[in-house]
Amino acid sequence: MEKRLRLAPSPTGLLHIGTARTALFNWLYAKKTNGKFLIRIEDTDTLRSKSEYTANILDGLNWLGLNWDEEPIKQSERISIYKKQIRRLLEIGAAYRCFVSDSEILELREKQKKSGLPPKHDNRHRNLTSKQIKEFISQGRSSVIRFKIDDEAKIKWEDQIRGEIKWQGKDLGGDLVLSRRALGDEIGDPLYNFAVVVDDNFMNITHVIRGEDHISNTAKQILIYRALDFKLPIFSHTPLILNSEGKKLSKRDSVTSIDEFKEMGYLPEALANYMAFLGWSKKGSENEILSLSEISKIFNLSDVNKAGAKFSWEKLNWINSQHIKNMELTKLCGYIKKYWFDKGWESPSEEWELKLTALIQDSMILLKDSIDQSKPFFSLSKIQNEGKEFLENNQGTRESLKSILSYLKDEKIVKINGAYAKEIINKISLKTSIKKGLLMKSLRVAFFGCLSGPDLIQSWELLSEKRSDITLIERCLI
Numbered sequence: 500m501e502k503r504l505r506l507a508p509s510p511t512g513l514l515h516i517g518t519a520r521t522a523l524f525n526w527l528y529a530k531k532t533n534g535k536f537l538i539r540i541e542d543t544d545t546l547r548s549k550s551e552y553t554a555n556i557l558d559g560l561n562w563l564g565l566n567w568d569e570e571p572i573k574q575s576e577r578i579s580i581y582k583k584q585i586r587r588l589l590e591i592g593a594a595y596r597c598f599v600s601d602s603e604i605l606e607l608r609e610k611q612k613k614s615g616l617p618p619k620h621d622n623r624h625r626n627l628t629s630k631q632i633k634e635f636i637s638q639g640r641s642s643v644i645r646f647k648i649d650d651e652a653k654i655k656w657e658d659q660i661r662g663e664i665k666w667q668g669k670d671l672g673g674d675l676v677l678s679r680r681a682l683g684d685e686i687g688d689p690l691y692n693f694a695v696v697v698d699d700n701f702m703n704i705t706h707v708i709r710g711e712d713h714i715s716n717t718a719k720q721i722l723i724y725r726a727l728d729f730k731l732p733i734f735s736h737t738p739l740i741l742n743s744e745g746k747k748l749s750k751r752d753s754v755t756s757i758d759e760f761k762e763m764g765y766l767p768e769a770l771a772n773y774m775a776f777l778g779w780s781k782k783g784s785e786n787e788i789l790s791l792s793e794i795s796k797i798f799n800l801s802d803v804n805k806a807g808a809k810f811s812w813e814k815l816n817w818i819n820s821q822h823i824k825n826m827e828l829t830k831l832c833g834y835i836k837k838y839w840f841d842k843g844w845e846s847p848s849e850e851w852e853l854k855l856t857a858l859i860q861d862s863m864i865l866l867k868d869s870i871d872q873s874k875p876f877f878s879l880s881k882i883q884n885e886g887k888e889f890l891e892n893n894q895g896t897r898e899s900l901k902s903i904l905s906y907l908k909d910e911k912i913v914k915i916n917g918a919y920a921k922e923i924i925n926k927i928s929l930k931t932s933i934k935k936g937l938l939m940k941s942l943r944v945a946f947f948g949c950l951s952g953p954d955l956i957q958s959w960e961l962l963s964e965k966r967s968d969i970t971l972i973e974r975c976l977i
């Protein structure tokens with residue numbers, strides 16, 4: 500039978516790394532089994548759901564390469580279907596109308612708190628007579644629909660990640676609210692735990708993979724599945740993503756939305772690669788730099804850990820740098836050129852752009868690093884203290900730069916290639932008796948304003964093509 504998986508995001512915020520990781524695990528399992536990956540937008544909370552968030556979630560999934568197989572479904576368009584199923588539950592006596600007001604619920608909670616009891620509904624309207632119901636309605640009281648959860652109910656499922664999980668009805672908080680408040684004999688809009696069951700059944704979902712924070716929901720949902728006589732999917736609950744303090748990663752942990760990772764210069768394939776390791780690892784496999792399709796071939800739910808997965812910037816950065824290193828040059832150049840364009844930096848030729856990209860490729864961690872690393876090739880860099888001190892403390896450095904300058908000018912050299920650059924350095928070193936190493940360091944200060952930077956000879960080649968090598972040397976001699 501075809502495996503059908505889904506991501507069911509609520510569009511109440513930007514695509515978050517936790518949701519993206521859930522999407523990834525569902526996508527990987529669907530790909531591995533030649534199944535389908537579907538999307539359902541859970542937008543029944545009309546106050547908090549926004550279409551911009553739906554767009555952001557879909558864009559983010561697309562950016563990560565997590566393509567879906569069928570047109571996404573929106574719960575807001577299916578309200579009448581849920582209500583029909585709620586009526587079914589009312590008819591068979593598995594659900595009932597509950598008129599308990601918010602203040603009465605609050606009162607009950609307070610009482611339970613005082614006695615040190617966990618919050619649990621007391622099901623006081625479970626057995627109202629039709630006369631009592633009519634009376635409440637005529638008093639203008641609003642009602643919710645509650646699903647009966649017997650204290651004795653036993654729930655058990657084989658979780659693909661956690662093994663056997665058992666729950667008891669008495670630990671599920673009393674009879675479950677299925678719909679929002681409504682007046683008269685209306686049924687209000689359905690709530691998450693009910694709509695999810697109806698939809699997973701309607702969409703023929705065979706496997707539900709979601710965060711461990713949904714474990715108690717799964718227990719409640721299984722009871723609804725039973726009452727509606729729906730076939731149960733196979734459940735898997737993934738570990739939470741934790742911050743460095745071991746707490747659930749949240750919006751408070753500076754960066755959590757996929758947009759922010761994109762903005763910071765992470766590659767979609769690197770972020771997806773890293774996210775797969777947030778809770779999953781292939782035993783016995785050493786290679787950690789993998790494409791999504793490579794991961795999908797080796798992915799197994801049984802290899803997903805139960806323990807929380809600590810988020811590590813260090814590892815994410817390393818994975819990103821490796822993906823940049825392995826990237827095809829023209830593709831990387833395409834990414835980098837966007838930054839140059841934003842800065843208004845112009846290059847002499849496409850060949851030059853590719854050469855500069857190759858020069859900085861191995862030292863980049865984030866795509867954004869290309870801005871600082873390519874800046875000296877577009878604009879005059881400031882001579883830093885380290886550079887100034889080097890020129891001042893090493894006799895002959897200015898003199899050597901002067902010699903190089905006059906050589907470049909006398910010979911009317913405009914374009915330097917690697918061999919020629921080496922020849923110039925040799926000649927000047929012989930003429931001035933300054934060691935080649937010192938000479939090259941002086942040039943480095945001229946080009947980059949400090950003693951670090953990419954390969955000097957290749958840098959000189961690129962700078963000479965823009966004719967900025969002369970200007971850069973001159974500014975050290977003023």
Ligand code: GLU
Binds near residue numbers: 508509695713
């Ligand atoms: N809308 C729920 C959420 O975003 C879906 C959970 C589920 O997968 O059932 O947490």
